[in-house]
Amino acid sequence: MAAGYLADGRLDRAVRALESLLDDCRAQLGEEDVDTLVVEGNLAVALVMGGHEDEGAMLMSANLARRERVFGDEHPQTLTARDAVAATHRLAGRLPEALWLYSRVAPQRNRVLGPSHPHTLTTRLGLGLTFAAAGDTAMALDVVTAALQDCDEVVVEQAELLRSCLAELQGAAVPGQRSGSPQRFARAAVDVVAGADRGGPP
Incomplete structure (x- = not known):
């Protein structure tokens, strides 16, 4: 039920349901426990997406530290949390921190x-968006182009x-040509990250 609320964008309900489930x-x-860490990570994402950035970021960082202890540094569950922390930094404008994590x-x-796994592509998109937000359009183009070439x-x-x-x-990148901001894709990138844990532990 909580995952359904999160998927549908009913964030207040998702937060309440996830808080109860986490308790x-x-x-x-x-x-x-593996299931506890999954619920905790999804709650952190729901908090950030629902506008409770500070609370969500603190919980997300704590969740990442616990996953590193339980799963190890390169387990997919740890990488999901690390990517989510990077996305949170990016959306909050903490670009050096986001760039380092991405x-x-x-x-x-x-x-x-x-390279063509959906979660890998999500991270590469996030990295490209971070370069774009920092004003490095050339590097952003390189990252996104390479990701698209690898995309199945x-x-x-x-x-x-x-x-x-x-x-x-x-x-x-074209002088004088109007373009929408690539930051309009930022929330979509986080939505993909939020879905990474919905199926439970691998």
């Missing part, structure tokens, strides 16, 4: 999941996001 998981399973998690996901056409959502973002960046 139950912590009481019955412990703070570092630059770390992108090669990790590439090694663990492969079966991965429809990521392919569409990458193509649209690339078009925006190409427009921004």
